[in-house]
Amino acid sequence: MxxxxxxxxxxxxxxxxxxxxxxxxxxxxxxxxxxxxxxxxxxxxxxxxxxxRPRALAELTALHGLLLALAAGRRPGRRWVATSWALAALHLGLLERRERLTTADTLTLIRANLPALPGGASRWSGLLAITLDLADGRLARRHGTASPFGDYADTFADAAYWTWLTLGHEPSRTVRAAAVAAWALPVVTVTAIALRGGAMPERPRPTLLRPAAALQGLVALRHLTRR
Structure with a gap:
């Protein structure tokens, strides 16, 4: 050992x-x-x-510096952005052989920090998050730049943004409970399997993630139409 x-x-x-x-x-x-x-x-x-990976670290720091400036005077604001930077910096090894961030990575990290940015709680923010999610995935596939870092950042962005929006802005207890359960269950399951088996399992199948995606759409629509 x-x-x-x-x-x-x-x-x-x-x-x-x-x-x-x-x-x-x-x-x-x-x-x-x-x-x-x-x-x-x-x-x-x-x-x-x-x-x-000094170049990737510099790009990551520059991006979060800009986000930090935009988050000034807001809640959760600077603490949110600082946490995002620390988590991303500690996982740069997941870039594997790449030495820099891609456009898809940048869009994912912006999505993760929407709660700290101006308009992060606006009526349109849920639809913006979904648009950014679709865009970063399409860019990564089109340019062949998918990486474990992108997968990690995407999971973090979804968990961070949608949990924040649902718990802070969704009035229905039923929707809140269903959404958090759908987003947490795959993460808890994979973590438990990894700890028990001493190795990372394969990523959950897309069919297992569809309830979470459907609830994201529901929460975004309810947020858009709510007065």
């Missing part, structure tokens, strides 16, 4: 590194020492991967 933990930072492939980290937790039976090794090795790899 110790030798596996020491070699985590040497993995070039992010999935292999993640599996090695999860094996530390599994073999250590989620004990405090195993959790400490997991956090230490994960942090070391994340910082090293960010340092190895």
């Amino acid at each position: 110790e030798s596996a933990a020491k070699s985590v930072s040497e993995y070039a492939d992010s999935r292999a590194a993640t599996d090695a980290l999860l094996s530390v937790l599994r073999e250590g039976r989620m004990s405090p020492p195993a959790l400490a090794r997991f956090m230490s090795q994960a942090a070391h790899r994340s910082l090293r991967q960010a340092a190895d």
Whole structure:
């Protein structure tokens, strides 16, 4: 277990590194020492991967600097943008062989920060989020720039924006409960399988994500038509 933990930072492939980290937790039976090794090795790899991609880190920082300026004086504002930057910077290793962000990545990160931006709670914000979601996916497929970083950022953007909009602006308790359950269930399921098996499972099938997408459309429509 110790030798596996020491070699985590040497993995070039992010999935292999993640599996090695999860094996530390599994073999250590989620004990405090195993959790400490997991956090230490994960942090070391994340910082090293960010340092190895200075251009991507500079682009990420410039984008969030602009978002930070736009978020001034708003709630959740600067804390939201700062959290977005930290999470993205710590996962730059998921870019794999790429050294910079793509247009699709940029659109995804803007979507994730809509709650902090002017108009983030406007009637049209839900439709804007859906439009950005469709646009970044199409761009990534058209230009062949899909990456684990894009997948991670897309999942984060959906969870962050739609949970914020639903819990803060959806009056129906039934819709709130159904939406949060639909968005949380795939994440909880994948996490539980990964921790139990000591390896990352395959991504959920699109059919399993359709309820979440349908609820996004419902919440966006209700938000648009609400006075």
